[in-house]
Amino acid sequence: MANRVLIVDDAAFMRMMIKDILSKNGYEVVGEAENGVKAIEKYKELTPDLVLMDITMPEMDGIQAVKNIKAIDGNAKVIMCSAMGQQAMVIESIQAGAKDFIVKPFQAERVLEAVRKVVG
Template sequence: MADKNILIVDDAAFMRMMIKDILTKNGYDVVGEAENGLKAVEKFTELKPDLVIMDITMPEMDGIQAVKKIKELDGNAKVIMCSAMGQQAMVIESIQSGAKDFIVKPFQADRVLEAVKKAIS
């Protein structure tokens, strides 16, 4: 399994910690974290991760704008969106913008891992 470098983007530090915990326990490397879309695009450029796990609702630049930017930089970029319940419209928009999949908060470890596996296999 070579493709294991993941960038986590969420404005809530505890959410990043939760995802990081699930991933590292299962053999993935969290190579970076960002707290908004602007930082996500910067980190993506710098780190070239295999996968980005991105929250939708964030300050400065939301996840949907960030996905669009990342896909402009790299058409093969793999992004999974995170959303709270009831954000269906935003989820659809993010998938149309190039996201591969989405996971709903509160996270279930097996769902996170399933989405990650599917996105990078």
């Protein structure tokens, strides 16, 4: 059974890149969302094994979305993605409940390494 993944990023191109990397490596992308509000709705609807979440998005950022998802499901597994390698955001993401952090532009190997580490 493939691990089921929800991809959250306001940039369709980024979602497509991540989806491509994961699909080619046996993961099932069950949904996509373009902001934190939609991410929470999709999480409740799809109950994925893993969420790849951008930090900077309109309506609700990734850090707030992680907090909400963790409140719904304490066992939720989330990997944060951001172009900004700012230390404070990494720390805030981890404190919010994220399991790992990947920086854009994505390297396929780093994405897969993070996913394997988090979902086993």
